[in-house]
Amino acid sequence: MANTSLIKLEHDTRIDAAAERLSMTRREFLQFCAALAATLGLPQGADAAVAEAVAAKKRPSVIWLHFQECTGCTESMLRAEHPTLEKLILDVISLDYHETLFAAAGHQVEAARLQAMKENKGKYVLVVEGAIPTKDNGVYCKIGGKTALDLVKECAADAAAVVAIGSCASWGGMPSTSPNPTGASGVAKVLGKPVVTIPGCPPNPYNFLSTVVHFLTFGKLPEIDQLGRPKFAYSRLIHENCERRAHFDAGRFALEFGDEGHRKGYCLYKLGCKGPETYANCSVIQFGDAGASTWPVACGHPCIGCTEQGVGFQKPIHTLAKLKNIEPNIQFPRINEEKGLGANLGSAAVLAAVAGAAAGGAAMAARNLGLSHQAEQMEEARKAGQQAKDSTEV
Numbered sequence: 001m002a003n004t005s006l007i008k009l010e011h012d013t014r015i016d017a018a019a020e021r022l023s024m025t026r027r028e029f030l031q032f033c034a035a036l037a038a039t040l041g042l043p044q045g046a047d048a049a050v051a052e053a054v055a056a057k058k059r060p061s062v063i064w065l066h067f068q069e070c071t072g073c074t075e076s077m078l079r080a081e082h083p084t085l086e087k088l089i090l091d092v093i094s095l096d097y098h099e100t101l102f103a104a105a106g107h108q109v110e111a112a113r114l115q116a117m118k119e120n121k122g123k124y125v126l127v128v129e130g131a132i133p134t135k136d137n138g139v140y141c142k143i144g145g146k147t148a149l150d151l152v153k154e155c156a157a158d159a160a161a162v163v164a165i166g167s168c169a170s171w172g173g174m175p176s177t178s179p180n181p182t183g184a185s186g187v188a189k190v191l192g193k194p195v196v197t198i199p200g201c202p203p204n205p206y207n208f209l210s211t212v213v214h215f216l217t218f219g220k221l222p223e224i225d226q227l228g229r230p231k232f233a234y235s236r237l238i239h240e241n242c243e244r245r246a247h248f249d250a251g252r253f254a255l256e257f258g259d260e261g262h263r264k265g266y267c268l269y270k271l272g273c274k275g276p277e278t279y280a281n282c283s284v285i286q287f288g289d290a291g292a293s294t295w296p297v298a299c300g301h302p303c304i305g306c307t308e309q310g311v312g313f314q315k316p317i318h319t320l321a322k323l324k325n326i327e328p329n330i331q332f333p334r335i336n337e338e339k340g341l342g343a344n345l346g347s348a349a350v351l352a353a354v355a356g357a358a359a360g361g362a363a364m365a366a367r368n369l370g371l372s373h374q375a376e377q378m379e380e381a382r383k384a385g386q387q388a389k390d391s392t393e394v
């Protein structure tokens with residue numbers, strides 16, 4: 001069936017001009033806008049509104065501040081493998097102040113900030129990257145003679161919207177790790193009001209782009225949860241959509257980096273993967289728009305929960321995650337079980353539903369973890385055998 005919403009854009013030359021600017025064909029541009037609309041969870045037909053906004057709306061002025069951080073947020077945005085993502089971000093916003101990207105320095109750059117704030121009073125978007133040190137009146141981070149504490153308040157006063165990009169700006173992130181000597185805090189805490197947060201260390205640039213496109217299309221930021229995170233990106237646990245989930249459900253775990261389970265792509269839960277207690281869409285949209293297998297778990301590294309306050313940089317990497325939701329994901333086909341591994345969470349959930357007892361699922365989860373303990377013992381026995389063999393050979 002034809003997409004009627006796109007028909008009205010058929011002879012719209014603004015679409016062709018935008019596609020050309022971004023070195024895309026018209027078709028690719030419309031497909032990209034449709035994907036953005038889908039990521040944002042917008043209803044059918046919204047792709048035309050998104051395409052029109054990206055192609056023709058006045059770009060919002062953005063003032064981007066840097067505080068306590070590693071500049072990874074900016075780096076991940078600029079180093080996105082898909083060249084279009086970076087181009088699109090810089091095409092849909094008018095970046096009027098950004099310390100890392102500005103060629104100018106010193107007084108010139110401060111003057112540019114003040115001018116952009118004056119010219120776009122009440123209309124600009126303030127993006128904050130990095131935590132704000134609050135201890136000792138904020139003396140631990142100063143730019144142009146002003147503390148980060150004063151700067152963020154000054155710039156937020158006349159902003160139409162405030163976006164905290166990265167975990168540092170969202171809730172303190174890595175600089176706030178105990179004992180937090182500088183009193184590193186997130187933007188919302190400092191301003192005393194909720195702001196949109198896009199946590200992640202670094203955050204996914206696609207989530208930032210989607211947030212900005214939502215602002216451009218509808219004149220407001222997307223719906224957020226109680227922690228200020230856009231619901232379109234942070235309402236699901238990584239574990240719910242993980243490509244290794246079938247192994248978790250079947251009780252197949254990597255027990256050591258490089259062991260047989262790890263090489264076979266088994267679940268990383270036993271290596272400390274925090275996917276079961278981390279809300280983010282890494283397992284769905286991957287990372288940096290670079291294609292398949294480009295997110296931590298796909299590369300063989302457990303998720304450290306970098307988006308999640310209280311998990312990332314706080315829980316030791318090797319400790320087991322809290323299982324927040326043991327519902328199995330029904331989207332993925334089951335991987336054939338190896339002999340002797342028994343029941344899995346999929347069947348457990350069916351049983352639990354039939355019996356009306358959610359506890360059944362939990363019990364089966366525990367059982368599968370138990371099965372893994374058996375595997376662990378077997379692996380240890382194998383290693384002990386190998387060691388004995390090696391010592392005899394010597």
Ligand code: FSX
Nearest residue numbers: 069071072073166167201
């Ligand atoms: Fe770095 Fe950004 Fe981490 Fe923080 O991303 S990638 S330390 S979230 O503020 O620069």
Ligand code: SF4
Nearest residue numbers: 242245267268273275
């Ligand atoms: Fe994926 Fe980690 Fe969950 Fe295993 S524990 S299924 S690796 S998110």
Ligand code: F3S
Nearest residue numbers: 282303304305306307
């Ligand atoms: Fe971070 Fe985990 Fe995603 S470490 S990038 S939240 S997979």
